[in-house]
Amino acid sequence: MALLQRRSFLKGSVLATLAATTRAVAADSPAPKSGRSAAFPAPVCTPPSLQIPAPTSMGVVWGVTAHATGFVDLSSHPDLADAQRFFAGDGGLKALDDVALGVRLTGLKPDSLYYYRTGTVPIDFKGAYKILPAEPVLSEIHSFRTPGKASPSSFAVINDTHENHPTCALLAAKIETLEPAVTVWNGDLCNSFDQMPRMAQVVLYPGKSNLAVNRPILFTPGNHDYRGVVARELPRVLLTREPTERASAYWTLGWNFAYRQGQIAMIGLDTGEDKPDWHTAWGQLAQFTPYRELQARWLADALEQPEIKNAPYIVAFCHIPLFDDSPTANPGDKAEDYASWQGHCHDLWAPLFEQHGVQLVVTAHKHRFRYDAPSAKRSWAHVVGGSGCDLPPKGQLTVLQGKVTGDRLQLIAHNLTTGATLGDYSFKPRQVSG
Template identity: 40%
Template sequence: MKLNRRTFLVNSGTLAAAAVSGGVATSAKAAPAAGSPKPRKPYEGIGDAPFAAGEPCLQAPAETTMGVAWKVSGLSKGVVEIADNPEMRGARTVKAGGYGLVPIDVSVLQVRLENLKPATTYWYRTVSTPFTDYKNIYDAKLGKPVVGKIHSFTTMGATAHSHFCMMCDTHARWEPFELIVAKLKELRPAAVVWAGDATNTTQEKETAVEIFLDPQVKHRDYAADIPVFFVAGNHDFRGSWISKLDEVVHARHPAERTGAEWDLKWNFAVRLGDVAMIGLDTGEDKPDGHPKWFGLANFSPYRRAQAEWLARAFERPEIASAPHKVVFCHIPLYAAPDHPDYPHDGVKIDPQDYAYWSRECNELWNPLFEKHGVKLVVAGHKHCLRIDPPSKGRSWHQIVGGGPELGRTHKGPDASRFPTVIEGKVENGKLVVTAHDVWKNRVAAKITI
């Protein structure tokens, strides 16, 4: 049975809106009682309110840098203490931001750890200090610091453990996300790639904070010890706030870019043991001229810019020498001519048309894949596990991960629809890729490359 993704997502949003409205007429906000204190604005400090800091999330990992982000409940400043031992002896303190003014925020604190050693384990903890009052720099008061738990991570590098996992299309659905996180905790990979559609439509920052930093699951520390690479999906470009996502999710370190590449926030090419992990952004699933975009889409130039960046990334010594080159993206880069997906590649300007796969990305990037020996492309978007072996003109395997459905779509039961964790590790020189069905807790597929 074939899932209509658009109907699934639109119906989900309609039901959510109906649940909120409930058919009850709304009323104007009541005026404050005479003599009551003026409500405190978020950037004026927390006052007497309790303060809390969430679990840290390791983001944008690299050989010598690591991003840390965490949720806070009110205006605060934050630092990360980092050491090369679990007792935190000799720990150094790293402030948020770069040079000049240290940023403070009412909901998210971000710290970038730099000057790290490749393939090295570090221990760290967050320290968050609230402002109880902040009128201006001369009239502000700090509250009691909140010191987080000690966690650890290992940086990327050629001698790191060649073990990764990929999750995708979680769509802020907490029951399948709980199953995915439990599997990641069990497998303990060196890094995780979140390959898009983490969101649905993001109209405000609080939505992104919940999805990435405060998911409504048991293990909210899902990324406190296992770093996460982020690859955007088409839904991660939707919503009036979403262009500011790097306020919640660390973009790649600026040092990874040349001047011409400054706006490539999410692309990565990082060595993890014998694997070169490469992240590409397929963008939206509609052409730039689609009427639904109101002139806001500029993805074709973005894909071409990524092709130029990719050509340079493949020439870097640590990437060129990797025995296994693996590409991660959201929309699949291939569909067989006899496959039902093949005609639907998002090339027409039509209100109902969207990409089942990206022909444009394939034409731009596949020549580079072939030239530099890419062995595997890991994608999502289709909400159904699929494996495409190499074929004429394409020497790489493609594996497509599942979505958030637990054996049921809007059309009824469908056992082929389940969330997945795609695991890759190098064993005896071979890349072994396992697709875990986290709904039934079974191995759904396994290939060796």
């Protein structure tokens, strides 16, 4: 509830002052090679996951197996000289969690390279007046680059992984070769979230890969990510965006994003559940209709922001398709079957896409690749990512790659099942006035 309060941090050479009392992971654990799994000293159980990237902030989350608090040391130097220490937790109390620790790094420079490591402090909480911290456990030193107008104009998209670790390993390996600036995880990470330790493994250590150690992920929720008895705990492992990014009227829109990744304005939207709110399956616990409407108001404001309005390319991401030309396709308002597309979101958001020249909308959910070229009725292209959970030779495991090459945004659909390319499309820059 106290998300608006800033995090505390210490300036200065924290390494020097803590060197005598710190047990480094590096001393007793092999260095995790990029894309490879690694052993972790207790209570750490996952590598760090870079999340909620923004020009002046970044989030770091990692899994733990016992009560602990934590911090991130951050520096512009590879040896962490003059590092700043940012602690997990908001307000007066630092975090205490037995599943995951999340740290928000704020006050950063856009388009800048940073080095970081996590620190995990096991806590023996014997009682209100007897709390025993152990020595911090430090991770390896990793790096990331904050986005901004001068950063690489590229992204990769995976979707519908449905907690399938073997396919996640394949997807992560492919992303490692593509080297995008950021990876969009376009929903349905799970089947349902029913248990917290499992949630941490699914989100933070998919396929025992280092998916987000050196490049951040952007999360757009899928319908399955709202299911299960602990689904409401998801912000413990997938941080919500920095509150300062949006006006107070939109404070509940925790996962919507709008920022510049080089020449590309990245827009994140949440289509929510794939059945109507009144569906008996939700037991009266769904209220996605007003949530989608609020996102339309946020989107209208976001598209007017100068850094978005003046971007050469605008790409929007959401889980459920926003278009289907089949007259029998369920637009999400029927009790039977699941939605093939989200008619309510389409009606709310598509006029804004048209008005502001959004070139491409990237969706998922159908587990089958599809590309809908712009038409006389729709100015924006619509692409549906394939599956993220079908091991080859079954299904259609895909990674969508977006990158600006010369004066075009190129979208390539990689089929990991066959090794072939499903499609290769290019987009001209928008006509920007001023």
